[in-house]
Amino acid sequence: MQDEDVIREFLVESHENLSRLDQELVELEKHPKDAELLASIFRTIHTIKGTCGFLAFSTLERITHQAESLLSQLRDGRRELSPSLVSLILDTVDATRKVLGSIEATGEEGPDRFEDLTERLRVAAQLTGDSAVQPGAGMTPAAAAEPLDNNGFSEHAEDKPREGDAAKSSAVADANIRVGVGLLDKLMDLVGELVLTRNQILQFNTEREDAALNVTSQRLNLITTELQEGVMKTRMQPIGMVWNKLPRVVRDMAVALGKQIRLEMDGAETELDRTIIEAIKDPLVHLVRNSCDHGVEPPEVRVRAGKPPQGRLTLRAYHEGGQVNIEIGDDGAGIDVARVKQKAIEKGLLRPEQSEKLTDREALNLVFQPGFSTAKTVTNVSGRGVGMDVVKSNIEKIGGIVDVFSRPGEGTTVKLKIPLTLAIIPGLVISSGGERFVIPQVSLLELIRLEGDSGEKHIERVHGTPVYRRRGTLLPIAYLNQVLGLESAERADVVSMVVLQAEDRQFGLVVDGINDTQEIVVKPLSKQLKGLTVYAGATIMGDGRVALILDVLGIGQRSGVLAESREQSRAATEQKTQSGIEQQRLLLFRAGSFERLAVPLSLVARLEEFPQSSIEHAGGCQVVQYRNRILPLIPLRDVLESGAPDHGQTADPVQVIVFNDGDRSVGLVVDQILDVAEEAVTVRQKTGRKGLLGSAVVGKHVADFLDLNQVIRAAAEDWFQSTGGSANGKRILVAEASAFSRGLIRSGLDMVGYRVLEAANLDEAIRGLEQHPVDIVVTALDLPPDGSSALLTAMRRRTEWQGIPILALANSAEQARTRAGQTADFQDCQVKFDREAMLESVARLASTLASSETVPVCVGEER
């Protein structure tokens, strides 16, 4: 903040104080014992003294300092007030006024040092007797001994015009008046009403064709807008008002912490509504203290790191897109992401396995979690576990956003995005279920209108969760009518969607109609409705009806598009992206010491019970007669625990899971069938154990996934030997990111007799192709890193790979259909996990291979 501004403020304030002082002193003469008056006078002088010291006006400081000592004696009752003392103080006031006039005119205190006055004040303060303060005749610049009534007062006033500087002194005071904040608020309310009425008139105007009304309403429109801006301006204050006290904060902190910190401020003149200034005051101070304490390193550490010993703290404020950005940056050590994670784990804010998946940016945002502080030591300035979360919630309360950026060794920057004002905001009017709602423009990113015969079809589903592909990324979608429980007319062919941003996440909100944007006046909801998180308030529309303002964050949370906390949401999206593949119905069962085993239910043909007596032996295998065929039985326990002693007799009847493969079946003998669970599954831990794919959490308990192919192969190798057919010997490369999905695809192919190569990403796939002759490639469309087309391109570049047919696997039938229709690059496209279709397709591709020609086939129908 520029000195001139500070001085101007000081002048305005001091002039006011001095006028009051004149009145108070006169009043004091009448009631010399009025402690309240004395205290007030003391405070006024004290304030001026304090500011003078700050601004380095030494003469003024000296005068007021002496007066203050005198006044403190009076205030404390150590001496009686006498008329001579009053006049002495009045002289002080006059002298002060004169110096202020000089400051205003020249910026300097002027040549007069007022030494005699200072001396008299000093003497008066030393002596307790009244006589001591008798004016030294002729020494005073003003007649101090004159009777102190209104006359004496006016004589001083008459003196003024003679003092040329003092005449001007009123210039500043006159150009500024102090207005109560209450009055400004009231004016703002009235302007709000006027804006509403203006909107009403404008709407009225569009309904009728009246030239006169038209002209008038246009004028009204312009004037209202101007008035609104004007009144808003009266409430605007430069952010420097808050920054003013920061140099002191930084200095004190630096001294206390033994650091050297230079504060740089840029954009102090940036203006904000006073309500917002109030709201950001504390968060700002907190952030600055934080930067001093945790950000900037002690000088010796800085020197060791090759930085200048003096740290830099930068405050920047600027307007951007109808908002004010405030940045608090330091050139310190940056935030140690590893320590943040570790701390979060210690505090129970994060699970260890989550921490590995967290990106640095996400980890940084952990500092905003309640109860978090990375300071190694708790100092008296910070590190008490309250802070950043409060900062965040305070900023969000006023519709702002907090973000933190950090580079190790280079520093940390906290960025606040703050709306200019809260009272009148631009909003988008939308409709849903026959009602109108307003969405604050700040939360709005874009509008999307899906039309044509497939409006609704652009919205795809990931296991029932609607998503929209927006420039290549999936945008979760919520339907406003569902969130609010409203009945909407059947959407025909057009879908209107608004893309919203809450915190740092985005989602689409489908609405019935998008109307227009308006300036709206935000009114709070009554107590009875405060509990509804989906509304931010209400407003009155142009037609005089009330419309509710949606709370974007609340809508997101209520619809489940945004989870309550960042971590949860991240985990959820992670699951969602995988759930298309891995949300599965699982059969859970028990065998031997394995309490919880799982296989996908889709692989299971039937569950059967056979009495022990029906089990026969054939070719070294247990078999039963089953539907006029021989069903080989595999005792699972023996496979998984080969070599373990037999635990007594098996149950009677035995529980058998029957798996079908074409004409053949095989039965798996288990101890007990437990349950069928429908669950999004992520294989968390791969086991090296034979017969198991890995383990995952299913229904809150860990279950082991059975590698069916391995189990069956281990137990009934010869059963597979007989499989034969076109499949035999053909090598298939399965490229798919998820180990679990890959295992399932492989087990399907294995069972029919293909040899399977696995690849988790593009590189592995290419390596596989280079190292082995491959007959068919089965690839997921979403093969990392960039999708299957990269693999396709790579394969088309090498002549020896060009003839290899490719089967693409899509996550949904919808995707499969579009891809099959769009491109002939792949020979076929099927839905992942539609095992039958996949095998059929592979068999078809294999047979085309046999006839040594590749014919692109597109299997479009959905199974």
Added chain:
Amino acid sequence: MVTDIATMKSGLAQTSGQFSTFFVADLFFGVDVLRVQEVLRFQQMTRVPQAPEVIEGLINLRGQIVTAIDMRRRLRLPPRAGDQTPMNMVVRTEDGAVSLLVDEIGDVLDVDAATFERPPENLDPAARELIRGVYKLKDRLLLVLDAERTVDLAAGRPA
């Protein structure tokens, strides 16, 4: 500003012995006349989806947004006949103005404090919470509605 609130508050505490009366179903209610800001015909209302069901909606009262509470539902009485439009009785509460939707507006009555009695113990709990007492008028009973409790939706809920 301060004085405004002070007067309003003291206004709320004061009782005049005069009651604005209204009907909800066959019940005859009274609210202290000093509390009543105004009485309006049925207004166009904006529904508030997801709001508690006693809230009928929001009305625009000359630029002030006022929440309307349906007294039938508040007292857990059967709904109004289809063709009957309720009246708005706007009362001042500590939380600002709230509109009570009632069936019909009655006269302003002077009552004799001697005829006051506590509400009967066996009154429906939903109503009992909201009724401060009963004035025994000559031809009927006047139930004194506790406006603050009425607009406090947490009150009178079945446990």
